[in-house]
Amino acid sequence: MRSPSRESPPPPALINVPHHRGRYPVVFAPLDRLPAEMSDAGLKSGKCIVVTDENVAPVYLKSLTEPLEAAGWTTMPIVLPAGEETKSLSHLGTLYDHILPLEIDRRTPVIALGGGVTGDLAGFAAATLLRGLPLVQVPTTLIAQVDSAVGGKTGINHPAGKNLIGAFHPPHLVLTDAGTLATLPEREWVSGLAEVVKHALISEGELAGLLLDHWEAIMSREQATLARILPPAVQVKVDVVVEDEHETGRRAILNFGHTFGHAIERLSGYGTYTHGEAVAVGMRCALDLSKRVNPGADLAVATDLLQRLPIPPRRNTITAEALVAAMGVDKKRDAAGPRFVLLKRTGVAHLASADESLIRESWNTIQSEWM
Ligand SMILES: NC(=O)c1ccc[n+]([C@@H]2O[C@H](COP(=O)([O-])OP(=O)(O)OC[C@H]3O[C@@H](n4cnc5c(N)ncnc54)[C@H](O)[C@@H]3O)[C@@H](O)[C@H]2O)c1
Numbered sequence: 001m002r003s004p005s006r007e008s009p010p011p012p013a014l015i016n017v018p019h020h021r022g023r024y025p026v027v028f029a030p031l032d033r034l035p036a037e038m039s040d041a042g043l044k045s046g047k048c049i050v051v052t053d054e055n056v057a058p059v060y061l062k063s064l065t066e067p068l069e070a071a072g073w074t075t076m077p078i079v080l081p082a083g084e085e086t087k088s089l090s091h092l093g094t095l096y097d098h099i100l101p102l103e104i105d106r107r108t109p110v111i112a113l114g115g116g117v118t119g120d121l122a123g124f125a126a127a128t129l130l131r132g133l134p135l136v137q138v139p140t141t142l143i144a145q146v147d148s149a150v151g152g153k154t155g156i157n158h159p160a161g162k163n164l165i166g167a168f169h170p171p172h173l174v175l176t177d178a179g180t181l182a183t184l185p186e187r188e189w190v191s192g193l194a195e196v197v198k199h200a201l202i203s204e205g206e207l208a209g210l211l212l213d214h215w216e217a218i219m220s221r222e223q224a225t226l227a228r229i230l231p232p233a234v235q236v237k238v239d240v241v242v243e244d245e246h247e248t249g250r251r252a253i254l255n256f257g258h259t260f261g262h263a264i265e266r267l268s269g270y271g272t273y274t275h276g277e278a279v280a281v282g283m284r285c286a287l288d289l290s291k292r293v294n295p296g297a298d299l300a301v302a303t304d305l306l307q308r309l310p311i312p313p314r315r316n317t318i319t320a321e322a323l324v325a326a327m328g329v330d331k332k333r334d335a336a337g338p339r340f341v342l343l344k345r346t347g348v349a350h351l352a353s354a355d356e357s358l359i360r361e362s363w364n365t366i367q368s369e370w371m
């Protein structure tokens with residue numbers, strides 16, 4: 001294994017994300033840097049709300065609040081149950097009930113310490129309390145670090161569907177500490193890695209090469225290597241959302257593997273696979289379909305990466321017919337049938353419809369290989 005520091009320049013310690021009302025930094029640093037970074041981001045010490053969940057609190061809450069208190073902040077922690085069910089109206093209400101009596105004002109920051117559930121829920125509370133409180137994202141899952149904490153989307157679920165209630169509320173600051181990934185349960189880790197691999201497959205930068213060169217070190221969560229791959233993985237999302245501010249529709253390429261993935265999640269029953277697991281299988285299907293739609297395309301690197309990404313044990317008997325029917329009602333469909341993000345070559349994605357017969361063939365191929 002080559003040392004990451006010898007073969008390429010050090011990763012940036014900061015990525016600036018422009019948006020229509022300003023910009024915010026994504027800082028790659030340990031949790032105890034938070035007070036200094038908040039001060040640099042223009043947040044003046046006083047009260048701050050820290051929202052986290054019951055899994056994250058015992059491991060990281062003190063590491064966050066102690067340096068803040070030492071820097072003159074009064075921290076008000078709120079610990080919620082862990083899990084997707086917490087992204088609900090009732091837990092949003094709980095947050096309002098806890099926060100409003102604290103005599104906050106419009107400068108009181110809300111710090112979201114946790115995964116995408118905490119970030120989306122606390123972010124939506126910040127977006128709506130007093131018509132908008134400053135939000136600081138401190139993502140502690142790989143999905144949150146490379147995806148949900150960046151881009152400004154916040155929200156909650158409704159029985160009618162996921163993420164149906166929400167707001168665009170860009171953070172003031174994102175602080176990403178690769179060290180927090182050490183304690184992620186294995187399934188959460190691999191689920192996040194699926195989104196990192198997705199970023200590598202839809203972008204032409206250095207990420208795919210970095211992942212291939214350092215795969216073993218990544219899988220063993222070696223800190224220096226994680227610190228090396230996180231900035232380029234975040235940069236892919238940043239580039240896509242920044243471009244999409246101009247309404248190019250480019251954000252859709254982030255859905256690579258997701259048309260199949262959403263159908264697999266739904267047909268197997270939500271909770272059978274994590275979102276990332278379903279996307280890992282969905283990307284294999286989308287790559288197979290890419291080869292059928294774009295014969296002769298050079299997809300060797302994409303194929304290599306996807307074969308390395310572990311997929312979960314098969315726990316379903318989804319037929320091609322059921323899958324095609326489920327994708328027909330996918331929210332990303334157009335008049336010509338379901339739309340897929342396909343690859344012209346590794347790093348170059350495009351949106352296309354595909355013949356039903358090809359979709360069936362791809363599913364049957366991947367299912368027969370899926371042990
Ligand atoms: N806003 C967006 O743009 C966007 C993008 C992608 C996903 N999302 C949302 O993100 C959510 C999924 O995010 P997630 O996978 O982070 O879910 P999550 O917040 O439920 O975290 C997964 C699990 O890991 C635990 N955990 C978090 N950090 C940990 C750590 N460092 N060590 C040990 N355990 C830890 C959590 O308690 C939880 O049990 C979904 O609700 C999805 O809709 C939002």
Ligand SMILES: [Zn+2]
Pocket residue numbers: 195258275279
């Ligand atoms: Zn996803």
